[in-house]
Amino acid sequence: MNCLKATLLSISAILSATAALATDVYMTRDKDGNVTFSDQPSQGSEAHKVKELPSMPAFVAPQAPQQPEQQEEPVIEYTSLGIISPTDETTIPTGAAGSLTVNGVLSPGLQPGHTIQLLNNDVVIDKGTTTRFKLEYMDRGEHRLQLRVVDKQDQTLIESNTITVYVKRASVGR
Template identity: 35%
Template structure:
């Protein structure tokens, strides 16, 4: 029933869109508009309603944008590790190191970033500029980042930074109670 009411309202609304408009002025000088003709009224010719027809889509196969770019255009002007800074000392008992990458221009479609940890790729390339390194062992480590395309080709590489991880010593001796020397 509700659908029928909506349908009837739509039909009535569409019908009123094609009504004729009349204009007249009363004895006091007030201008009136109506869809019913009155004595002394004049019919107003309205311009055709605006319509938009989208241009036809070109379905011809064009080469992908990636093939049109030269190798120089594929690289990135800025690719660097913003955090942590070079030679940073990190104190974290779980060995957690957040890595934030700065890249310009923005990462292009299909391109990803790969973290290099001590010169080796760490995990899979990702389309994000924030990474989390977990369980980093004590000592000094190097970190860099590479921009790679969807085929794994390296587009740009950042400068390598060095970090120093400080974690509590493994196998720490528990604190002993002081001896009672009051005897």
């Protein structure tokens, strides 16, 4: 068994040393039957042709990037924002109790992280992610309504036209 291990070790050493080229290896046996391998011929040696072994280049692991690349969000520019109802110069009658629904249209649609604000006389009175706002118990008089889209930093991205709505409410006499 030791003889076989020694033989295999000798063969692997020779093969690894000569793996780049095909070469001759010479094998001889001594009087006890031990095998000796050499690259030089000797008396009574047998020549063996050793062919090149298939090899594969060493794997080089790619280096991890120093810092992960930050992907910038695509910049979406809104093309239009408008109030479609109520129409400009609409009067809300006394029986409506100062209630109305403001409907708008935004193109393209609202992007993540953006908010739609409803302004009344240049003051934000409501905000959300849709262009529909329900107003109730509005005071009588003139109201200038406008929609606005803002980003996370509250920067205005687009504004609608301003419409004027008149609310009629019954007044209580003293």
